[in-house]
Amino acid sequence: MDLLNAIVALSNFVIVPAVAYGAQLALGALGVTLIYGILRFSNFAHGDTMAFGTLVTILFTWWFQSMGITLGVLPTALLAIPFGIAGTALLVLATDRVVYRFYRRKKAKPVMLVIVSIGVMFVYNGLTRVILGPDDRNFADGERFIINARDFREMTGLEEGLAIRTTQGITVITAVLVVALLFWFLNRTRTGKSMRAYSDNEDLALLSGISPEKVERVTWLIVAALITVAGVLYGLDKSYKPFTYFQLLLPIFAAAIVGGLGSPIGAIVGGFVIAFSEVAITYAWKKVLEYAMPQALEPDGLVQLLSTDYKFAVSFMILLVVLIFRPTGLFRGKSV
Amino acid sequence: MSGNPYQDDRGNRDRSIANPLGVGEVDGYRESGEVKPAPGKPFLSAEGMVGGYGGGDILHGCTITVERGEIAVIVGPNGAGKSTAMKAVFGMLDLREGSVTLDGRDITALTPQARVREGMGFVPQTSNIFTSMTVEENLEMGAFIRADDFRATMEQIYDLFPILRDKRRQAAGELSGGQRQQVAVGRALMTQPQLLMLDEPTAGVSPIVMDELFDRIIEVARTGISILMVEQNARQALEIADKGYVLVQGANAHTGTGRDLLADPEVRRAFLGG
Amino acid sequence: MSQTLKAPLLFALVAVLILGTGFLQSWNTAVLILNMGLVSAVMALGVNLQWGIAGLFNVGVMGFVALGGLAVVLTSMPAVPEAWSAGGVRIMAGLALGAATVIAGVMAWRRMRSAWLMIAVLIVGFFAYRWVFDAGVGAVEAVNSAQTGYLGGLGLPVVLAWPVGGLLAAGAAWIIGKIALGLRSDYLAIATLGIAEIIIAVLKNEEWLARGVKNVIGLPRPVPYEIDLQNDPAFVERAATLGMDPATASSLYVKFGYSILFAIVLVALLVLAQLALSSPWGRMMRAIRDNETAARAMGKNVTARHLQVFVLGSAICGVAGAMMTTLDGQLTPGSYQPLRYTFLIWVMVIVGGSGNNLGAILGGFLIWFLWVQVEPMAQGLAAGIGAILPAGSPFQASLADAAQHMRLLTMGIILLVVLRFSPRGLLPER
Amino acid sequence: MIEVRDLHRHFGGFRAVDGASLRIETGSITGLVGPNGAGKTTLFNVIAGALPPTSGQVIMDGEDITGLPPHELFHKGLLRTFQIAHEFSSMTCRENLMMVPGGQSGESIWNAWIGRSRIAREEAELLKKADDVLDFLTISHLKDERAGNLSGGQKKLLELGRTMMVDAKIVFLDEVGAGVNRTLLNTIGDAILRLNRERGYTFCMIEHDMEFIGRLCDPVIVMAEGHVLAEGTIDEIKANEQVIEAYLGTGLKNKEAVS
């Protein structure tokens, strides 16, 4: 029984949240990695694009809600996501057309695009705030839990509860689906292969008759979809606030790099590595140990390796260690 | 620092933010112009080409023609503009003057992508394969513009380069230099071109592979495909050439059959290393 | 336009902008912009050294600026003897133990090549360190926590804090560079981004050091206090002869004091940087930038040179950080944000002209001016448009709100426009 | 002069260099040939410090130099050129040469601030030396041209010129001939021979052009699959059955080259 309690406590506080957070990071990192691989730069505007995508979805969600359209137990926002994606796609495609394309035509060095993306970051940052303001927005509705801690306790008679939120469930399922779809797309379809070819060697792709415009358009569309889905799921799970999305940039980058920039599998794994290391290393193991250990060995301290103040440092330490021993990330990315 | 201010990366190598692998040089966004009929010209005829990379002209009235099923070879000193001429023929740079016609049509205004559809295939000097993709995927990409079933062509290519059949599932980047060249030519052949352009296919390749490649090139030509290639292993190349061009400073200096040029003492001394 | 003409013209434009502020708004505002412009220019100089000269993509500027700020507290605040006796020694011992652990761990790896031994050393050392250190921290932080609760500083004149800030930043940069510049592929960017955040986290959470998020206010000044001047009859009299009221005169006097100090630092750094660039050292740096592999094969120790430039550039940012904290008169770790202290500085360098020290300085002034003045301009604009709109329309309100966010938008647009039409900046290198 | 003992360099499971042992004698021009992927460039990279070896040793004049970084090897007199010319493109030809010598006092940032006069003296000497080298290479008319604007062959000459700015003991050349016009290649060959005779440089060069190898090199080392297959004079090599099978072939090029 005590062992069960230990496992439930661990799942409840470490595994479930880390899996959900990991999936959120993974979706974000996937977008970063795609842009890095195919369009060849790290997009510093990623967080702000995410904020924009979520913003559009929120506006549509409110509109649906005001018309009384809902999804029952599921959040209405899911219904609005396609519109959010469309809005984001318009924005990024327009940005690509007005800003990035010029540099690609000039055959600018990729680092130039990075700096340009910093400019775009500033602009999006302002844009999002001008449209919806900087406030906290709540747009979640529907059933909040798949199972909540109280019910779980009553059901199992255990001391510890286990809670799984609807959004956590949706996030994980979506992440799995999106990743499977993306893999299938990149490795099996003609367009997907042409994107890999373009990512490998632009000029040769051109000489094979692959249109760079199409590749870039498709890439941005996929990125817009990933970004919006990631942003909305994150917003549903926590809350929407542009500033938070900007702050997400860092863990997302860390995830993409740990996994190996340019490698989609890497992005997924990286997301989970970062999420688990953040949660597990700063976790106070006291409770779990109390259940799992015989009475005599029970710890008096919190058994916490590092205070949560530095949880952020943890992901960076992991990042550094990974890079020292595997400079191309866990999955050989493009940065050989 | 290059002349292009947008390419100024200040020596930054930071791979965690920028991915310099596979960056192209060709403007892929240009729109194609129209194709005009141009009857009575040789199969490929690039006449009086004048142009360059935006700065001064590199080509000063260079003319190259190839007939059906012929092998034409361009030789010349470094920096003469041989590669530039190839690129010009393939539409990878803007010509100020001159025209390119293929099979009776004026294609001067076409983009490289469009020329691929018109029946031209190009194997650049370097980075001419998709290293991260398998050999088979490389060939598939060669057939990207084709809507029909290309499996038969693929079989033909495997017959031509048997080693590739064994390595079809291997990433092309893991192959040796000679094998890569075979993949590169194979990729170009997948489009079923009528004209195959090769830029120094044998540079840095061991003698045995070079022989092999030349043999294959002759075989390809025998199937009726015209070949236009640049070579620094000039003597061996002229040996198999139906037509040879010596390019100096962007203009034709000598033209003749391969044998003629090989026999010309002046050409031998000045361009073929005695 | 030729470069020789362009530089003076652009600097004249900046002068006009600042003087214009003086005439249209107030001289105090103008001099304040000048002062922060000087500080920004120093920061931009540091980033330019790293990016413009050596191509090092440092997005951790914020961390070095913050370390400079920390230096001001550590140098100039009076020591807190109670805290020292409560646990100061123990903290120092803990820190020494921590450093010893890291060194022993590295030694274990270097000498024995045994990962397990290294991990064992690190873990044992870590717990020992926590045991000694945590108790000391608890004791120090308990000392009058609302007012002090930290060890205090050395009580030295505040101007000394500037070089100390440089040293502190240089030390941190050395460690970061040792780790990040040594990685096989260059991961400097992401490493600096993260380490800057870690530095801020340390500043926020280590209260014994500089009160953490509780801030240290009332830092000493290198210039007199306005109040003292206002109470000084001689000063008031002199102000009166110039036709100024004592308040304005005193605050102008103080601000000009800062201006002179900052200008001295800026000019000194600029001269040093220019001398270095025009020497064989500068030639070597250009060679390294052009082609690292070849430079390496030609006997240049590229990693060491990169480390050197990284340390120097970061030190300059540290000096600027110390100057800024001195000007603010307080250290507020919570206020360090990457958007403001990293990316904005980058905008200054890129817009000004990377690789050109004068360009970076120009960018520092220009962007800072806009950073401060875009807001009132946008408000003016919003008011202007609002006046045309029908009164009470919802647009009026949202327009006023939107004006607040124009600053970020403008910075982005300026960066994009300059990158597009003058990709090497307003004053390109050579 | 250089001795390589049982050198290995593996990439993952792949053995690019697999137990190579060879000697390069002082004063020789040693040729290194072998099929594509034989591991020649990898061997060069290990010797020149660009890659650490998996195992094995590199000895230079009795001193173990295994795994030293390139810049230290440079100061020991070991220089290399690159298959693709690595010029400093934004700098003039003169600057390309002047930056080479090590130990310039002006390369220390302190001296840049306090030792200006000494730097000026040193610079004057360097300038003269660089001009001499440019003369030697017959490209003195290009001294103020940006190196990026040179033609491919001229870049290779400049690359060679850099090795002349210091007293190199041994120079490693990776495929100087690839993509170079044969006539220009002859000029480069002449320069190499002169350096070898007049200045006593030792050379080791990778090359696929057997004619060029034949003119310059003695001995010739043949590598295959990561180890040394054969060694000898050019004629011995050309007659070696194994070498013919693995590398030379019996095709048209070889016949041509022999004839």
Next chain:
Amino acid sequence: QDVPVGIIMGFTGPIESLTPQMAASAELAMTEVNESGNFLEGRTLVPVRADSTCIDSAAATAAAERLVTSDGVVAIVGADCSGVTGAVLSNVAVPNGIPMISPSATSPALSNAEDNGLFFRTAPSDARQGQVLADILEERGITEVAVTYTNNDYGKGLADSFISAFEEQGGTVTLSSAHEDGKADYSSEVASLASAGGELLAVFGYSDQGGKGMIQSSLDTGAFDTFMMGDGMYSDALTADLGDDLNGSFGAAPWSEGEGADRFLEITEEAGINGDSTFTRESYDAAALIALAMMAGGEATSQAVADNVMNVANAPGEKIMPGELAKALQILADGGDVDYDGATAVELIGPGEASGTYRYYEIKDGEYSTVDFK
């Protein structure tokens, strides 16, 4: 003529979501004064906004400098965050002799700032609130709690003062853990706090920031189901979002007993401002105090404000509620005395900061209900 009054708040930056309401509340007070027609022979208060960014001292100083020297403001409502407030105070306000009334800088350290009698605040220093909260726990007989605070001077200061008061009473804090606002995820913080245990979780944060995130995350995982909340957590949005899950949780917020708060809600509702947002009451009071002090001093100068704020804020005099500024101005004009009570029962003590009356509330049926005033 016009009397410009500065409003320096972080319209951009971390608390950008609170500031519009705060500024609007301050402006509401000024509008009320202007519309009364009783203010200093028909002079008009003109609010001038400037962005403090909350975090960038240099930008805040520049903005304040502009307000003072170019717009010529005579007093400042602000700044908001304690960090920039200190900078503006020492770099702009003191040198130019401009009084500042901050509605939201609660750092205890500001009590000792060198202010030349120019700095006031309508938000109480956190030192007092910590004591109030500890008392509430004692009343409830709770002896073991976990604490989380937003990692800034406000959160840290409040947590410190609470913990010391609580421990003095014999309580135990199992773990005191900071949370950063605006961060991606709080599961690790909640996990450690849950592991440490405690009868409830004391949350000293902001209702639309990490504080809410912590509560949400704790509720979701079942780590805690009762919370004690500091003043930054008080907002209707919080109860609206979390609803019945918060039942049984309690906390304290600066409040005026009786009418003041209700009156404030009425007038803000009328004006279309969300009067429940954090620090709106304090902002209104700050602006009102400036106006009343000028009136009491009989002139629209900085000096008048600095000299009279304490007088109008404290007894003796007639109690003044929000919406009664016209009456107050009349009384002052007639030479009477006022004791401005406003929306937060203003009572300035010591170095010019609110003594603070706190409303001890408990959440029942998803609504705040008052238990007591402290």
